[in-house]
Structures are given as structure tokens and as C-alpha cells.
Amino acid sequence: MVLVAYMKPLTELVVDYIASEGFDVVDHIALEIPDNLDVACHDPVRLPEIVSGLNLDDVDVIVLSACVQMPSLPAIAKVEALTGKPVVTAAVATTYAMLKALELEPVVPGAGALLSGAY
Numbered sequence: 001m002v003l004v005a006y007m008k009p010l011t012e013l014v015v016d017y018i019a020s021e022g023f024d025v026v027d028h029i030a031l032e033i034p035d036n037l038d039v040a041c042h043d044p045v046r047l048p049e050i051v052s053g054l055n056l057d058d059v060d061v062i063v064l065s066a067c068v069q070m071p072s073l074p075a076i077a078k079v080e081a082l083t084g085k086p087v088v089t090a091a092v093a094t095t096y097a098m099l100k101a102l103e104l105e106p107v108v109p110g111a112g113a114l115l116s117g118a119y
Contacts, residue, residue: 003031059083060086087112088114
């Protein structure tokens with residue numbers, strides 16, 4: 001499941017890219033926020049409610065934000081608790097990759113499963 005701030009055409013490109021990397025995207029939602037400044041102002045408190053309305057039965061992981069401008073950190077633990085699924089975001093994935101590249105332990109408390117130290 002992928003949730004993005006993008007307009008539908010860009011969302012389709014993101015979904016197609018993820019699929020080309022060998023992952024099945026069961027569902028996706030485009031918030032269709034046309035302006036990057038508005039994306040940065042999106043309230044992350046709304047994200048769990050958006051996710052709760054989706055069918056996640058065949059989903060292994062939730063991409064809560066594929067956009068580093070959209071705030072999502074405050075929602076990651078809530079969405080993981082709500083769904084029982086690991087959650088990743090562009091910012092979390094970038095942080096994980098940076099910490100690994102720097103040979104630092106990729107652990108950030110409260111930042112979700114990927115940065116929990118389990119990987």
C-alpha cells in the first residue's frame with residue numbers, strides 16, 4: 001500500500017517504479033496536493049485516519065509517504081499500531097540508508113520498524 005501527496009499521474013509513476021523493482025502494490029492513494037508548500041503543511045495526524053479506511057489484508061508493508069516534504073514521522077507508530085504492518089516513508093528509508101552508509105547503527109526510537117534495529 002502506498003500513500004503519497006502527489007497528483008495521480010506522478011503517483012502512477014511511483015507505483016510503476018515500485019512494481020518494476022519486483023514489489024506488488026496492492027493499493028495506493030494519491031492525496032493530490034498540487035503545491036509543495038501545501039505538502040509540507042499537511043497534518044500528519046490525518047494519516048492514520050486515511051490509512052484506516054483502506055483494505056490492508058494482503059499488504060506486507062505500508063509506504064506512508066513517498067515524498068520527503070510530507071511530514072509523516074508523528075504518524076508512523078500510530079499507523080503501525082493501528083494496522084499491525086510495518087510502515088516506511090521516504091524520510092525513514094533515506095535515514096536508514098544514510099546511517100548504514102556511515103556504518104552507524106540504523107536505530108531511531110519512535111521512527112517505525114525499519115529504524116527499530118530489527119533490520
